[in-house]
Amino acid sequence: MTQLELQQRGVLNLLKCRGTPPGDPWLRLVEGSRELAMLRKIAIWWRTFQIEAQCRQTSRLLKRLGSFEALVTDYFNRNATSPFIEELSRSFLRSLEKHNDPVVRAVSQLEYAALNAQARLPEASEILWDRHPDLVCRAIESGAELPPAEPDCLYRLRISGSQPFTLTCTRESTFEVS
Amino acid sequence: MPGFEAAFGGWPVPALATTYEGGDPALLERLVQLVDLLEIAPDTIVGSERGQYILRPEVLDEYASVSSRVGLIAHGIGLSIGSFDQWNHDYLRLLDELFARFDLQWHSEHLACTVVAGESLGTMLSMPRTQEALDLVSRRVELLQKLYPVPFLLEHVIQLLPDAPAEFTPAGFLNAITSRTGCGLVLDVYNLECDAHNQGLHIPAFLDELNLAAVVEMHLAGGVQYEGFQLDIHSSITRESTVTLACEIVRRAPNLRAVTFEYLKEAVGLLGHDAICGELQRLRQTVLRQAVLQ
Numbered sequence: 001m002t003q004l005e006l007q008q009r010g011v012l013n014l015l016k017c018r019g020t021p022p023g024d025p026w027l028r029l030v031e032g033s034r035e036l037a038m039l040r041k042i043a044i045w046w047r048t049f050q051i052e053a054q055c056r057q058t059s060r061l062l063k064r065l066g067s068f069e070a071l072v073t074d075y076f077n078r079n080a081t082s083p084f085i086e087e088l089s090r091s092f093l094r095s096l097e098k099h100n101d102p103v104v105r106a107v108s109q110l111e112y113a114a115l116n117a118q119a120r121l122p123e124a125s126e127i128l129w130d131r132h133p134d135l136v137c138r139a140i141e142s143g144a145e146l147p148p149a150e151p152d153c154l155y156r157l158r159i160s161g162s163q164p165f166t167l168t169c170t171r172e173s174t175f176e177v178s
Numbered sequence: 179m180p181g182f183e184a185a186f187g188g189w190p191v192p193a194l195a196t197t198y199e200g201g202d203p204a205l206l207e208r209l210v211q212l213v214d215l216l217e218i219a220p221d222t223i224v225g226s227e228r229g230q231y232i233l234r235p236e237v238l239d240e241y242a243s244v245s246s247r248v249g250l251i252a253h254g255i256g257l258s259i260g261s262f263d264q265w266n267h268d269y270l271r272l273l274d275e276l277f278a279r280f281d282l283q284w285h286s287e288h289l290a291c292t293v294v295a296g297e298s299l300g301t302m303l304s305m306p307r308t309q310e311a312l313d314l315v316s317r318r319v320e321l322l323q324k325l326y327p328v329p330f331l332l333e334h335v336i337q338l339l340p341d342a343p344a345e346f347t348p349a350g351f352l353n354a355i356t357s358r359t360g361c362g363l364v365l366d367v368y369n370l371e372c373d374a375h376n377q378g379l380h381i382p383a384f385l386d387e388l389n390l391a392a393v394v395e396m397h398l399a400g401g402v403q404y405e406g407f408q409l410d411i412h413s414s415i416t417r418e419s420t421v422t423l424a425c426e427i428v429r430r431a432p433n434l435r436a437v438t439f440e441y442l443k444e445a446v447g448l449l450g451h452d453a454i455c456g457e458l459q460r461l462r463q464t465v466l467r468q469a470v471l472q
């Protein structure tokens with residue numbers, strides 16, 4: 001490994017909080033420095049800013065839940081983030097597909113599908129909602145309270161994978177007679 | 179590829195240039211009445227279509243609509259010319275697209291690493307000033323000079339991290355690159371001030387040592403202080419100290435061909451069109467006037 005590779009890989013790992021570098025004296029100096037902390041802040045600030053601009057609904061929802069910055073930081077640290085904003089945004093949204101909040105999952109999937117449609121990437125998708133999707137989106141947009149989950153039903157939102165992109169939504173009962 | 183001196187011989191005074199990233203036709207119309215060149219940052223106008231990165235056609239159309247009234251130059255952010263392994267090939271495809279559409283007067287890139295082992299750093303890392311880095315960057319500059327038919331310039335970036343072990347001084351490293359490759363330099367005056375604040379760079383000594391004949395373009399911008407650091411966030415108009423320093427450099431850089439006021443698109447709302455246009459008028463009357471007065 002050349003010195004340049006050692007330094008650049010070392011800084012990448014330090015920026016992304018991936019552990020202490022091996023014995024290189026300069027990397028050890030960088031590791032605890034306030035300069036590294038600032039560089040990390042700048043990198044995350046930019047990612048936050050870009051994601052906010054591209055993923056408006058999801059970022060608003062996450063801010064409301066108080067978890068936006070922490071999730072962007074976690075995403076930045078764990079992933080090979082793209083330098084291109086569209087790819088970064090899609091990848092961030094995909095990282096939320098296993099989020100434990102069903103509204104976050106649904107909203108991020110919807111926004112992911114919208115970005116795909118904008119980029120003319122054919123990908124059919126189906127999103128399950130535990131409450132009315134349109135009411136959720138309106139509430140996020142207006143800052144109003146989110147509608148409550150509706151017991152014993154789900155909304156199945158289907159997005160076509162070919163042009164013209166269409167949305168269909170059905171409300172289904174999940175009530176089981178015992 | 180013509181060298182910068184041959185390419186620009188006969189330009190009487192430096193041109194005034196500024197950034198434009200699309201989507202604001204009212205601003206564009208005002209800018210083209212004030213500047214001679216528009217700076218296109220390909221990375222900032224990227225969209226995608228069917229999995230391929232492309233330059234957004236609607237923004238390219240905006241540049242095309244004014245290309246008979248102003249010249250165009252390209253200034254990259256994400257080539258990552260200093261990555262140990264490979265540079266960003268996607269950026270070169272964007273540059274190809276731009277060159278296919280427009281006659282650019284020159285193109286430039288930051289002397290930095292933004293991608294490591296295929297992974298974006300999310301920021302710009304300055305290069306260690308070593309023989310190894312010099313060899314790597316010079317090879318790539320020479321390749322760029324073969325690929326594109328206009329001069330290529332490199333811009334030094336601010337250094338935030340503690341200085342790595344170095345075999346060259348900051349100016350000496352730039353001199354070594356320009357003398358080996360014949361490429362020109364973009365001298366960012368505000369970046370020098372950031373390095374002076376954050377790293378203790380002695381600007382007079384730097385300028386005395388730098389081969390100012392290689393400086394083809396000068397960047398001016400304003401930024402912020404945050405947690406004791408001076409940051410190169412192009413979010414404000416140029417402060418007085420930057421203008422004063424710029425005036426000195428204009429007098430000393432014989433091949434300077436453009437002075438570019440840079441601002442982030444995201445700062446337009448904060449600054450307002452009037453402030454941006456007022457700043458361009460001010461820079462023409464102050465910084466560019468130095469060249470006329472000589």
